[in-house]
Amino acid sequence: MPKKDLANDEKTLDRLTHLGKKLVNQLNDNNEENLTIDTQVRSKSNVHYDEEEGRLSLGDSYSTRKFLNISHARKFMQTTLVANKAKELVESGRTASIREVYYQLKHSVPGLDENTFEDQDESNNVVVDIETATGAIREDLHLFAEPKGxxxxxxxxxxxxxxxxxxxxxxxxxxxxxxxxxxxxxxxxxxxxxxxxxxxxxxxxxxxxxxxxxxxxxxxxxxxxxxxxxxxxxxxxxxxxxxxxxxxxxxxxxxxxxxxxxxxxxxxxxxxxxxxxxxxxxxxxxxxxxxxxxxxxxxxxxxxxxxxxxxxxxxxxxxxxxxxxxxxxxxxxxxxxxxxxxxxxxxxxxxxxxxxxxxxxxxxxxxxxxxxxxxx
Amino acid sequence: MPKKDLANDEKTLDRLTHLGKKLVNQLNDNNEENLTIDTQVRSKSNVHYDEEEGRLSLGDSYSTRKFLNISHARKFMQTTLVANKAKELVESGRTASIREVYYQLKHSVPGLDENTFEDQDESNNVVVDIETATGAIREDLHLFAEPKGxxxxxxxxxxxxxxxxxxxxxxxxxxxxxxxxxxxxxxxxxxxxxxxxxxxxxxxxxxxxxxxxxxxxxxxxxxxxxxxxxxxxxxxxxxxxxxxxxxxxxxxxxxxxxxxxxxxxxxxxxxxxxxxxxxxxxxxxxxxxxxxxxxxxxxxxxxxxxxxxxxxxxxxxxxxxxxxxxxxxxxxxxxxxxxxxxxxxxxxxxxxxxxxxxxxxxxxxxxxxxxxxxxx
CATH class of the missing domain: 3.40.1360.10 (Dna Topoisomerase Vi A Subunit; Chain: A, domain 2)
Structure with missing residues (x-):
C-alpha cells in the first residue's frame, strides 16, 4: 500500500510542532508560572446550534490544564506521548487504530511503579484533547476507528x-x-x-x-x-x-x-x-x-x-x-x-x-x- | 442488477415443490389422519460432533408437527406463506431480507381478527423450519441477512x-x-x-x-x-x-x-x-x-x-x-x-x-x- 499522504499533512505537522514548541517555550521560561494546555470545553453547556450555518458548533469556553499541578502531571505525560506518536504516523505516512496507539504507548514508566496508560479510555480522551488543542482532527492525525457503511x-x-x-x-x-x-x-x-x-x-x-x-x-x-x-x-x-x-x-x-x-x-x-x-x-x-x-x-x-x-x-x-x-x-x-x-x-x-x-x-x-x- | 440465478435454483424449486405437493397429497387423502411436516430437532440434545468429518452435525431426531392439531394451525399457515414467498423469490431471480419477508407476509387474515405474523421472530423461526424440512438453506431460498466482513x-x-x-x-x-x-x-x-x-x-x-x-x-x-x-x-x-x-x-x-x-x-x-x-x-x-x-x-x-x-x-x-x-x-x-x-x-x-x-x-x-x- 502506498504511503498515506493526506492533503493537509503539512498543516497537521505544523499544528503538532506548534503545540510542542509552546510547551518547550513554557518550560524554558522562568517567568512562566505554569505549564498549560488549553482545550475547548466539549460538554453540552458549550455546544451551540449555529442557525446561520445550520449546524452545531463549540462555544468559546476553554479549560486550561496546568501541568505543574500534580494532579495533571499524568495527563501531561500522556498528551506528549500521543502527540509524539501522531507526529510519527504523519511523518511516516502510516495510519493506526486508536487501539494500536494505546498498545504502542502502554509501558511502565522507568523508575516508577506506574503505567503510562491503564486502559484505552485514557488514551482515547487524550486523542480528543489533542484534536481540540491543535484543531487537527483524528483523521488528520492518521488515526482510524472501525469502518462502517x-x-x-x-x-x-x-x-x-x-x-x-x-x-x-x-x-x-x-x-x-x-x-x-x-x-x-x-x-x-x-x-x-x-x-x-x-x-x-x-x-x-x-x-x-x-x-x-x-x-x-x-x-x-x-x-x-x-x-x-x-x-x-x-x-x-x-x-x-x-x-x-x-x-x-x-x-x-x-x-x-x-x-x-x-x-x-x-x-x-x-x-x-x-x-x-x-x-x-x-x-x-x-x-x-x-x-x-x-x-x-x-x-x-x-x-x-x-x-x-x-x-x-x-x-x-x-x-x-x-x-x-x-x-x-x-x-x-x-x-x-x-x-x-x-x-x-x-x-x-x-x-x-x-x-x-x-x-x-x-x-x-x-x-x-x-x-x-x-x-x- | 442482473437476476440472481444461483447454481442450485432448480434443486431448491424441486425441494419447495416437493414440500407443497406432499401437503396437498395429504389434504386429498381421506385416509391420512394428520397433515404433518417433519423438521429436524435443532436443540443441543440433537447436536453431535462428528469426529471423522471434524464438524458439528444434527442427529436423527425429527419432530413431527401435526397441522390439524389446533395449536399448530397458525404455524401451518405461516409455513405455507413463507415457502410460497421463497418460491416466488427463486423464480423471479430476486433476493429479500428476512425482515422484508416478514413485512411482505404480515397482514390480517380475512374474516378473522388475527394477523398472519405478530413479530419477526415468528417468520424467522418458520424460515429455519423450511430450511431443515427441505434441506435448502436460507441463501438457497434467496433470503439474506446483514452483511459483514x-x-x-x-x-x-x-x-x-x-x-x-x-x-x-x-x-x-x-x-x-x-x-x-x-x-x-x-x-x-x-x-x-x-x-x-x-x-x-x-x-x-x-x-x-x-x-x-x-x-x-x-x-x-x-x-x-x-x-x-x-x-x-x-x-x-x-x-x-x-x-x-x-x-x-x-x-x-x-x-x-x-x-x-x-x-x-x-x-x-x-x-x-x-x-x-x-x-x-x-x-x-x-x-x-x-x-x-x-x-x-x-x-x-x-x-x-x-x-x-x-x-x-x-x-x-x-x-x-x-x-x-x-x-x-x-x-x-x-x-x-x-x-x-x-x-x-x-x-x-x-x-x-x-x-x-x-x-x-x-x-x-x-x-x-x-x-x-x-x-x-
Missing part, C-alpha cells in the same frame, strides 16, 4: 492509486473506510446522493437498479453513521455539488440519524464543519406515509410509556428528547414528532415491502423526488 | 457479471455480501487464506503489504463471522484448495470464533458442511506468545471470578464453557485454556503493536508460517 453508484473513486468504479462492485458495493480524505473523485454521472439507514434497503434498491435508473449514489450507513461515512457525504456534497437525501426509519432513532448527518452531533460538535451536511433533506419515512401508502397494518407500536401514563420512557422518551433539540424546532419537524406521539407508532423503511418488493424503487422514492416531498 | 488479496472475483480485482480495492477491500454462492473465482495467485478477527488488524496487514508480500487472501470478519463470510471461506478453501489460518485474540471469545469457523456452530449445525472448514488452523494469539514476544505488560486481566473464588463468571465462565465442548478436547487446546486460567490474562492481537506497528506483518506472522507453529 457501503456505497453504490455511478462514480469512480481513486483510493491510494486504485481506480474503483462503484457501478461495477457486484452485490458488495464499496466498503467505506474510516479515513476518506485522500479520496479523489475521478468522474461521475450522479444527480444526487441518497443516504440509507439499513443495509437491507440498500440491497433492495441495488437489486431494483434504482441507482442506475436514477443516477443515484447510494450510501448505506448500517444504522448510526460512522465518522468515515459522515465525512464522505460531506466531501461528496461539497466537491461534487450534489443534493443529499436521507432515507431512514420513521422513528426517533431514524430522525436522529438525519439530524446528525445534517447538523452534526454534540460529542463531535467541534468538527461539524467537516462532518455535517446542512443542506441534507429527509425523503422518508414520514408519518404521512402511513396513511398515504396504507401502511397501518405494518407499523410497530412505540415502546415504553407515554408522558401522561407514567413516562416518558424508551421510544417516548427519545421522541421528547429529540423534539427539544434547538435544531429540531422547525414546525414541520415538531409536527412529525407530534403525529408520532398521537398515533403511538413507528414505521420502518422496510415496511414498504408490504406493497411489493419493487414498490420503494419504482414508486415511493421516484414520486417523492419528482414532487419534491422533502423535509428540511 | 471484508476481503483483500490476489484474487479476482466475478460477482453478477462484475469482475472485481481484490488487490485494487484501495483501503476498503471487498465488502463480503450475505450471499456468495454465485461468486466465480476468475483467477488468483494466493498461497493461503488468513481469517482475521478485527478490522483494525486487517488494516494494519494491508498497510504493511502483507497480503502482497505473502500472497495472502485476508478476510476480516469484524468479530464473530457472519454466515456470508463463513460460507465464503468454505467455498474458497474447497474450490481453490488453499490452507486456512485463523488469527484472533487470545481469549475464549477469539478461540470460539476459531471453533465456529473450523467445526461450525450449534445453532447452524444442520449446515456445517457448507459453513465450516475443518482443516482451518489457528496461527495466533497463543498463550505462549505472551512470554515469547514479551507481551506481559500489554495483557488484560480476565474479567469475572475464577472457579475457586465464587465463580466462574464472565471470562472465566466462558473459558470453562468452551473447554468442555467435545470438539475442543485435543490436548493442545486444553493446554491453552489451562494456561489462560493459570495466568489469569487474555491477550489481544493488537497488543503486538507494543513491539512496533510493522512487527506483526514482518516478524510475528511470517515466523509462525515458516515454522508451522499452528494449532489444529
Amino acid at each position: 457501503r456505497l453504490f453508484g455511478p462514480i469512480t473513486i481513486n483510493d491510494s492509486g486504485d481506480s474503483i468504479d462503484c457501478m461495477a462492485m457486484g452485490t458488495s458495493g464499496l466498503a467505506i473506510p474510516s479515513i476518506v480524505d485522500h479520496y479523489e473523485f475521478e468522474q461521475h454521472s450522479a444527480d444526487f446522493i441518497m443516504v440509507v439507514e439499513t443495509s437491507a434497503m440498500v440491497n433492495r434498491l441495488v437489486e431494483e437498479d434504482f441507482h442506475e435508473d436514477h443516477n443515484a449514489i447510494l450510501i448505506g450507513t448500517g444504522g448510526q453513521p460512522a465518522r468515515g461515512a459522515r465525512r464522505l457525504i460531506n466531501i461528496m456534497h461539497n466537491r461534487l455539488d450534489l443534493p443529499v437525501y436521507v432515507f431512514c426509519d420513521g422513528d426517533p432513532w431514524g430522525y436522529y440519524i438525519y439530524s446528525v448527518l445534517k447538523s452534526g452531533s454534540m460529542s463531535l460538535a467541534f468538527q461539524s464543519d467537516r462532518l455535517a451536511t446542512p443542506s441534507a433533506r429527509l425523503i422518508g419515512m414520514t408519518m404521512e406515509d402511513i396513511d398515504k401508502y396504507g401502511l397501518e397494518h405494518v407499523t410497530e407500536d412505540l415502546k415504553g410509556k407515554p408522558k401522561d401514563s407514567g413516562g416518558p420512557t424508551k421510544d417516548y422518551k427519545r421522541i421528547h428528547d429529540v423534539m427539544e433539540y434547538d435544531w429540531m424546532q422547525k414546525d414541520e419537524w415538531q409536527a412529525q414528532f407530534q403525529k408520532m406521539l398521537d398515533k403511538g407508532v413507528r414505521v420502518e423503511q422496510q415496511a414498504l415491502a408490504s406493497q411489493s418488493l419493487e414498490f420503494v424503487a419504482n414508486e415511493y422514492l421516484p414520486n417523492k423526488i419528482e414532487n419534491e416531498e422533502l423535509l428540511d | 471484508r476481503l483483500f488479496g490476489p484474487i479476482t472475483i466475478n460477482d453478477s457479471g462484475d469482475s472485481i480485482d481484490c488487490m485494487a480495492m484501495g483501503t476498503s477491500g471487498l465488502a463480503i455480501p450475505s450471499i456468495v454462492d454465485h461468486y466465480e473465482f476468475e483467477q488468483h495467485s494466493a498461497d493461503f487464506i488468513m481469517v482475521v478477527e478485527t478490522s483494525a488488524m486487517v488494516n494494519r496487514l494491508v498497510e504493511e503489504d502483507f497480503h502482497e508480500d505473502h500472497n495472502a487472501i485476508l478476510i476480516g470478519t469484524g468479530g464473530q463471522p457472519a454466515r456470508g463470510a463463513r460460507r465464503l471461506i468454505n467455498i474458497m478453501h474447497n474450490r481453490l484448495d488453499l490452507p486456512v489460518y485463523v488469527f484472533c485474540d487470545g481469549d475464549p471469545w477469539g478461540y470460539y470464533i476459531y471453533s465456529v469457523l473450523k467445526s461450525g456452530s450449534m445453532s447452524l449445525a444442520f449446515q456445517s458442511d457448507r459453513l465450516a472448514t475443518p482443516s482451518a488452523r489457528l496461527i495466533g494469539m497463543t498463550m505462549e506468545d505472551i512470554d515469547k514476544y514479551g507481551l506481559e505488560h500489554v495483557t488484560e486481566d480476565l474479567k469475572g471470578k475464577p472457579k475457586d473464588s465464587g465463580g466462574p463468571t464472565k471470562d472465566y465462565k466462558r473459558i470453562h464453557d468452551v473447554m468442555e465442548y467435545d470438539w475442543m478436547q485435543k490436548d493442545e487446546w486444553q493446554a491453552q485454556f489451562q494456561k489462560m486460567l493459570d495466568k489469569g490474562v487474555r491477550v489481544e492481537q493488537q497488543a503486538l503493536a507494543s513491539q512496533s506497528l510493522e512487527f506483526v506483518a514482518n516478524e510475528y506472522l511470517p515466523n509462525k508460517i515458516e515454522n508451522e507453529e499452528l494449532l489444529d
Whole structure:
C-alpha cells in the first residue's frame, strides 16, 4: 500500500510542532508560572446550534490544564506521548487504530511503579484533547476507528492509486473506510446522493437498479453513521455539488440519524464543519406515509410509556428528547414528532415491502423526488 | 442488477415443490389422519460432533408437527406463506431480507381478527423450519441477512457479471455480501487464506503489504463471522484448495470464533458442511506468545471470578464453557485454556503493536508460517 499522504499533512505537522514548541517555550521560561494546555470545553453547556450555518458548533469556553499541578502531571505525560506518536504516523505516512496507539504507548514508566496508560479510555480522551488543542482532527492525525457503511453508484473513486468504479462492485458495493480524505473523485454521472439507514434497503434498491435508473449514489450507513461515512457525504456534497437525501426509519432513532448527518452531533460538535451536511433533506419515512401508502397494518407500536401514563420512557422518551433539540424546532419537524406521539407508532423503511418488493424503487422514492416531498 | 440465478435454483424449486405437493397429497387423502411436516430437532440434545468429518452435525431426531392439531394451525399457515414467498423469490431471480419477508407476509387474515405474523421472530423461526424440512438453506431460498466482513488479496472475483480485482480495492477491500454462492473465482495467485478477527488488524496487514508480500487472501470478519463470510471461506478453501489460518485474540471469545469457523456452530449445525472448514488452523494469539514476544505488560486481566473464588463468571465462565465442548478436547487446546486460567490474562492481537506497528506483518506472522507453529 502506498504511503498515506493526506492533503493537509503539512498543516497537521505544523499544528503538532506548534503545540510542542509552546510547551518547550513554557518550560524554558522562568517567568512562566505554569505549564498549560488549553482545550475547548466539549460538554453540552458549550455546544451551540449555529442557525446561520445550520449546524452545531463549540462555544468559546476553554479549560486550561496546568501541568505543574500534580494532579495533571499524568495527563501531561500522556498528551506528549500521543502527540509524539501522531507526529510519527504523519511523518511516516502510516495510519493506526486508536487501539494500536494505546498498545504502542502502554509501558511502565522507568523508575516508577506506574503505567503510562491503564486502559484505552485514557488514551482515547487524550486523542480528543489533542484534536481540540491543535484543531487537527483524528483523521488528520492518521488515526482510524472501525469502518462502517457501503456505497453504490455511478462514480469512480481513486483510493491510494486504485481506480474503483462503484457501478461495477457486484452485490458488495464499496466498503467505506474510516479515513476518506485522500479520496479523489475521478468522474461521475450522479444527480444526487441518497443516504440509507439499513443495509437491507440498500440491497433492495441495488437489486431494483434504482441507482442506475436514477443516477443515484447510494450510501448505506448500517444504522448510526460512522465518522468515515459522515465525512464522505460531506466531501461528496461539497466537491461534487450534489443534493443529499436521507432515507431512514420513521422513528426517533431514524430522525436522529438525519439530524446528525445534517447538523452534526454534540460529542463531535467541534468538527461539524467537516462532518455535517446542512443542506441534507429527509425523503422518508414520514408519518404521512402511513396513511398515504396504507401502511397501518405494518407499523410497530412505540415502546415504553407515554408522558401522561407514567413516562416518558424508551421510544417516548427519545421522541421528547429529540423534539427539544434547538435544531429540531422547525414546525414541520415538531409536527412529525407530534403525529408520532398521537398515533403511538413507528414505521420502518422496510415496511414498504408490504406493497411489493419493487414498490420503494419504482414508486415511493421516484414520486417523492419528482414532487419534491422533502423535509428540511 | 442482473437476476440472481444461483447454481442450485432448480434443486431448491424441486425441494419447495416437493414440500407443497406432499401437503396437498395429504389434504386429498381421506385416509391420512394428520397433515404433518417433519423438521429436524435443532436443540443441543440433537447436536453431535462428528469426529471423522471434524464438524458439528444434527442427529436423527425429527419432530413431527401435526397441522390439524389446533395449536399448530397458525404455524401451518405461516409455513405455507413463507415457502410460497421463497418460491416466488427463486423464480423471479430476486433476493429479500428476512425482515422484508416478514413485512411482505404480515397482514390480517380475512374474516378473522388475527394477523398472519405478530413479530419477526415468528417468520424467522418458520424460515429455519423450511430450511431443515427441505434441506435448502436460507441463501438457497434467496433470503439474506446483514452483511459483514471484508476481503483483500490476489484474487479476482466475478460477482453478477462484475469482475472485481481484490488487490485494487484501495483501503476498503471487498465488502463480503450475505450471499456468495454465485461468486466465480476468475483467477488468483494466493498461497493461503488468513481469517482475521478485527478490522483494525486487517488494516494494519494491508498497510504493511502483507497480503502482497505473502500472497495472502485476508478476510476480516469484524468479530464473530457472519454466515456470508463463513460460507465464503468454505467455498474458497474447497474450490481453490488453499490452507486456512485463523488469527484472533487470545481469549475464549477469539478461540470460539476459531471453533465456529473450523467445526461450525450449534445453532447452524444442520449446515456445517457448507459453513465450516475443518482443516482451518489457528496461527495466533497463543498463550505462549505472551512470554515469547514479551507481551506481559500489554495483557488484560480476565474479567469475572475464577472457579475457586465464587465463580466462574464472565471470562472465566466462558473459558470453562468452551473447554468442555467435545470438539475442543485435543490436548493442545486444553493446554491453552489451562494456561489462560493459570495466568489469569487474555491477550489481544493488537497488543503486538507494543513491539512496533510493522512487527506483526514482518516478524510475528511470517515466523509462525515458516515454522508451522499452528494449532489444529
